[in-house]
Amino acid sequence: MMRLFFIFLSALSTITTLCDGKVIHDQVNTGDAATVCGSGWYYSQEFDSCYIFLTIHQTFEDAKNYCWNSDSELVSIYSELEYYIVSAFMEQQDNVYPYWIGLQTYIYSPPFRWLDHTNANYTHFINGSAPSNTDRNACFAWYKMPANDGWHISNCSNLQPFICKRHLRVDTITRVNGTTGTLSSPNYPAPYYADSVALYYIDVPEGYVIELSFGFIAIDSTSRITVFENNASVATITSEQNSVTSKTNHLKVEFDSSKEGNSRYIGWSAKYNAIVPVTREGSFNSPNYPSHYDGNENITKRVQVPDDFNIIFTIWDFSSEVNADYLDIYEGNNLHLRLTGTPAVPLTYFMPNTQATLIWHSSPSTYDRGFNLTWAADPIWV
Numbered sequence: 056m057m058r059l060f061f062i063f064l065s066a067l068s069t070i071t072t073l074c075d076g077k078v079i080h081d082q083v084n085t086g087d088a089a090t091v092c093g094s095g096w097y098y099s100q101e102f103d104s105c106y107i108f109l110t111i112h113q114t115f116e117d118a119k120n121y122c123w124n125s126d127s128e129l130v131s132i133y134s135e136l137e138y139y140i141v142s143a144f145m146e147q148q149d150n151v152y153p154y155w156i157g158l159q160t161y162i163y164s165p166p167f168r169w170l171d172h173t174n175a176n177y178t179h180f181i182n183g184s185a186p187s188n189t190d191r192n193a194c195f196a197w198y199k200m201p202a203n204d205g206w207h208i209s210n211c212s213n214l215q216p217f218i219c220k221r222h223l224r225v226d227t228i229t230r231v232n233g234t235t236g237t238l239s240s241p242n243y244p245a246p247y248y249a250d251s252v253a254l255y256y257i258d259v260p261e262g263y264v265i266e267l268s269f270g271f272i273a274i275d276s277t278s279r280i281t282v283f284e285n286n287a288s289v290a291t292i293t294s295e296q297n298s299v300t301s302k303t304n305h306l307k308v309e310f311d312s313s314k315e316g317n318s319r320y321i322g323w324s325a326k327y328n329a330i331v332p333v334t335r336e337g338s339f340n341s342p343n344y345p346s347h348y349d350g351n352e353n354i355t356k357r358v359q360v361p362d363d364f365n366i367i368f369t370i371w372d373f374s375s376e377v378n379a380d381y382l383d384i385y386e387g388n389n390l391h392l393r394l395t396g397t398p399a400v401p402l403t404y405f406m407p408n409t410q411a412t413l414i415w416h417s418s419p420s421t422y423d424r425g426f427n428l429t430w431a432a433d434p435i436w437v
Contacts, residue, residue: 092223097144102137105221106130108148115194115209118155118217119170126228127221129157131169133286138179141218145199153196153209155217160193171256172305173286181205226251232258234329240274240310240322247274247312247322255308259329262357265301267308269325272297277313280323282306292323304329331359331410335432339413341425345372348380348425352417359410360432366406370428373398376421385412394426405433 092098092105099106105127113121122129132138145154157170158178167175167185178185181198186208194211197218198204209215226248227241238255240247259265267282269292274280280292282299284306290299299306310323339356341348360366368384375381377396384392386408394402415426 092221096221098223099137099140101140102133103223105223106141106144107219108145108150108154108216109219110148110150110216112152112214112216113155114214115155115211118215119157122157122217122219123230125219125221127219129155129170130218130220131157131171131173132177132179133173134177135179138177142199142204145197145218150216151200152216153198153207155209155215156195156197156206157220158195158206171307172258172303179205181207222252227253228256229253230256230258231327234259234263235327237324237326238308239324240312243322243324246320247278247310249312250314251312253310253312255310257306257308257327259304259327260355261304262331262355263304263329264332265304265306265327266298266330267301267306267325267327268298269323272323273320274323275313275320278320279309279311281309281311283309300330302332331357333359333361335360335364336430338427338429340427341415341417344425344427346424347422348417350417350419350422352415354415356413356415357410358413358430360430362409363435364409364432365435366408366411366430367433368404368406368411368428368430370394370398370400370402370404370426372424373400373402373426373428374424375426376418376423379418379421380423381416382426383414383416385414386410 092107096105096107098104107127109118109121111121119129130141132141158167158175159170160166161168167178169175180186181203182205186193192211193208195206196209196213196215197206229238231238236257238257241251241253242248257265257267269280272280272292272294281288282290282292284301284303289301290296292299306327308325337358342352342354343349358366373382373394374397375395379395381393381395383390384394384404384406386406387410391406391411392404411430
């Protein structure tokens with residue numbers, strides 16, 4: 056209780072600072088929150104972030120797009136301290152409706168993450184436990200009432216207010232998706248801007264990882280290009296370290312240019328490609344296995360083993376509605392095997408190739424236990 060009380064006082068001290076019109080920040084000596092963040096925003100010195108509480112009522116998708124169009128995100132909460140700071144800001148709002156937040160479910164572990172693709176290592180669900188009836192498309196809202204303070208699942212089509220969050224020093228945000236694309240520093244090939252932060256979010260389809268390579272780098276010695284995955288730094292880009300391969304299908308690149316800047320340096324350019332990760336073994340389960348899978352699922356898993364290997368699949372368990380729910384195994388565009396119903400298991404299947412594509416489909420109204428399979432690379436003996 057003492058720790059929570061201290062955190063809440065910390066949040067209130069931030070609000071007192073705002074109400075007094077005195078905000079201290081690295082780039083702004085003093086001024087009110089409107090000067091630092093913009094009209095209507097609240098500023099947290101602890102997290103160097105701005106928050107705004109929008110009272111227009113939108114669906115989850117429309118709220119997400121609204122934040123994106125204002126160079127922000129539906130709010131993410133990374134710690135208990137940030138929760139109580141934003142909660143204290145919320146106390147000042149004249150609103151009784153729950154607010155959309157940027158939390159979403161994830162079919163892999165951990166089961167929750169934020170819209171910026173960072174893992175939700177801190178959560179604050181109502182009654183202290185995550186809802187048990189979530190699916191892969193669940194949306195969440197923040198309820199602020201005396202008996203219900205916390206996050207809970209909410210119908211994504213509900214019209215509700217929402218909270219946007221913006222990191223103060225971010226000047227530009229670029230989002231790219233698809234299987235290939237390019238990135239470059241702001242203003243490239245002209246010199247980049249001094250004392251600025253540019254963020255780039257790369258998303259490729261599920262089942263792929265990202266191969267990111269920097270073909271040209273010309274920056275001053277105090278500017279930095281940093282690559283993040285799951286909110287952790289994985290590489291600082293230099294002329295020697297100029298490529299990264301992700302472990303997931305999301306990456307974030309941050310370009311932090313120095314205050315001095317230099318007109319001799321024109322920045323950098325990079326290219327990304329979605330590639331299938333090369334593995335020697337792995338596994339693939341239906342969502343929620345061994346509990347029942349959900350309806351309307353269409354999930355693709357791509358398998359790539361090293362050259363000079365074939366693939367051996369072992370299906371250890373399989374139970375689905377016959378013909379309605381099925382798992383297809385493809386070699387290129389050729390369907391090699393369809394599993395449905397309750398085939399005899401374990402079942403071994405040999406794929407004479409280094410690549411395979413697995414597609415799981417479930418119908419809207421049928422549910423069963425699903426499946427569990429593994430694969431292994433099988434050497435080609437000459």
